[in-house]
């Protein structure tokens with residue numbers, strides 16, 4: 185078995201320079217303290233939000249108002265006293281990692297891309313070997329991962345490789361990695377775990393890129409990994425000062441809307457700050473350590489409840505559990521909020537919103553957010569579904585339309601009109617004064633983004649929430 189030339193438990197570089205100060209292959213000694221303090225300028229005040237202008241019937245959507253959370257429920261997840269309410273997270277651009285890496289590349293980036301090209305045809309083998317190395321060399325880490333390492337197991341490695349490939353694009357890389365580092369707290373990831381992962385990454389890459397692997401290439405990967413992990417470690421440490429690693433949330437309402445869609449409303453055990461348009465990772469008690477993303481179906485509510493629209497997909501583990509098994513009283517876990525499909529309140533441009541299936545949930549949240557800010561911005565919603573029956577939330581959307589003259593809602597049903605969302609937006613417009621928001625199945629987002637670009641909407645005005653694509657585009 186190949187042994188990486190450097191071992192992660194023999195650091196030769198101080199973390200202060202993150203291993204980037206030249207000299208080749210020093211592993212980092214992770215710092216436990218954040219390099220920066222939490223950025224208070226990015227925090228907005230939850231208390232400033234108006235709470236009495238909600239256009240929706242909260243009773244129906246939210247179920248009964250539960251008692252206030254018991255502060256004694258706080259556990260070791262949140263070791264730090266947090267006297268003030270948690271603040272909404274900073275706006276993190278998810279999308280830019282999908283951009284092509286810059287044409288002019290640093291020597292390290294050239295070496296990294298060379299490795300990537302070499303291992304691309306055998307990516308599956310690299311992933312399997314990486315996990316095999318990790319669990320054989322560091323058996324205690326196995327319990328952090330799900331029992332069944334399913335099709336999603338390649339996400340960690342893909343993210344690592346994509347981040348390394350974009351190592352020159354510091355600004356977008358850092359924002360992405362900070363988000364990832366914060367999100368890793370819910371897995372129980374600690375700073376001391378990072379060297380183990382790095383060592384096994386190098387072990388797997390060097391084996392499968394053997395033809396081109398040399399000391400120089402290894403040093404470039406060590407530097408890249410050291411930088412990547414230090415950003416994640418620092419972001420997690422900063423987050424520890426202001427938020428728990430995860431939240432417990434009790435299901436307080438479970439409303440079956442169609443054969444396969446349920447609206448699940450939960451009460452978090454501690455205040456859960458988020459922005460309309462974002463999503464949370466959710467873990468159910470039936471599939472421990474398996475986390476899936478679900479978008480918030482409302483803007484933040486004065487009663488602190490959160491709701492999700494969940495569609496049970498064929499053979500889907502978490503979605504079927506949430507739709508067919510979950511009942512009021514069940515406790516789920518939530519990771520921190522994430523996602524950049526949020527309303528930019530610094531402009532008054534219109535919002536062109538495309539929601540397919542349960543993708544209408546965050547769009548509804550965006551509409552509520554605009555309504556709460558009391559603005560008169562045009563909001564045009566295209567709500568796509570395969571059949572009439574699948575437009576499970578059309579009544580709510582039409583009620584919102586009645587209350588808000590600036591809102592227009594159009595249903596686009598595939599089967600009737602043989603029309604899909606992208607065709608529909610081409611038929612209306614012009615959209616040059618609009619920012620676009622897309623939410624729904626990845627295929628719809630891809631075709632929607634193509635259609636919007638075709639009609640001249642610049643990429644920076646298009647927001648969507650399909651995080652899977654972040655780490656897969658280009659590979």
Ligand SMILES: Cc1cc2nc3c(=O)[nH]c(=O)nc-3n(C[C@H](O)[C@H](O)[C@H](O)COP(=O)(O)OP(=O)(O)OC[C@H]3O[C@@H](n4cnc5c(N)ncnc54)[C@H](O)[C@@H]3O)c2cc1C
Pocket residue numbers: 463476477478479480492493494495496497498499500501502503504523542543545625649650651652
């Ligand atoms: C940012 C983001 C926000 C999301 N928000 C929501 C939301 O608000 N509501 C919601 O219901 N879902 C949402 N999803 C999708 C959700 O995260 C899960 O992927 C989905 O519920 C399937 O998870 P699962 O564990 O049930 O299925 P898995 O066990 O992951 O998958 C089982 C099988 O089903 C297939 N499969 C997965 N998804 C689909 C699908 N849509 N149609 C057909 N087959 C599929 C898989 O390929 C696999 O073969 C969101 C995803 C992202 C990335």
Ligand code: HEM
Pocket residue numbers: 325328329330333336337339340341343344347364367368371373374377378379381412413416473474475655
């Ligand atoms: C630079 C280093 C790392 C990168 C880029 C990275 C990236 C990722 C990504 C993208 C995911 C997919 C889910 C998500 O977005 O949260 C993931 C999942 C995960 N990561 Fe990491 N990770 C890194 C280091 C680590 C370390 C050190 C550990 C601890 C051993 C770890 C443990 C996990 C676990 C347990 C999961 C969930 C696995 C699953 O759902 O199947 N990661 N990682």
